[in-house]
Amino acid sequence: MAANGTLDTLKTRRTAKDFTAPAPAESVIKQALEAAVAAPDHGRMRPWRFILIEGEARQAFGAVLADALKRRKPDATPPELEREAAKTMRSPLLIVVAAKLAERPGIPQIEQMLATGAAVQNLALALHAQGYATAWKTGEPAYDPYVKTALGLDAGDAIVAFLYVGTPAPPDPAMPPRPRPPVDEFVRYWTGKPG
Secondary structure: OOHHHHHHHHHHOOEOOOEEOOOOOHHHHHHHHHHHOOOOOHHHOOOEEEEEEEOOHHHHHHHHHHHHHHHHOOOOOHHHHHHHHHHHHOOOEEEEEEEOOOOOOOOOHHHHHHHHHHHHHHHHHHHHHOOOEEEEEOOHHHHOHHHHHHOOOOOOOEEEEEEEEEEEOOOOOOOOOOOOOOHHHHOOOOOOOOO
8 A cells, every 4th residue: 555545544544433234354354454463562472362253143242241231230221231232233243352461571561452452453444444444442341351251361361442343334414524633732842851
């Protein structure tokens, strides 16, 4: 991809609100995952793990989310449990990205988390570059040991993203994209003096 194409991909990526089918083809997903594992990774820890959930498995994972909510909040109402279970049906593909955290001198676990976050960003950008939409979510289920166990993760692993993936739904003309803030609001040059 030419430099301008890369910059356009970076600047035009948006969090999708709505998705339609189909999910990306396996070849598209493979390309995106190859981009994900090219993320910066101190010490070559390769902490990232990708769990793909599609088809009927989305409903099964929705039941896990509802069960987890009921454990966290025993007085959850049936509508709350239904909403929680329905989250997994927002898109035709859900990719859970987790960090397999390890103790290693000189490489704090926060750096392993950041590497996994960079992998999620690469994954989202690679899918966007190939015409697909994503939404990076977390929430209470990302920190829930019951959810981690259901996914085959260890309690000490960290779920960094529930990445919803699908074909972008047509935009709602009544909801124009939010403008990006001016970059100058976040940048300053350090002069070597305090402050």
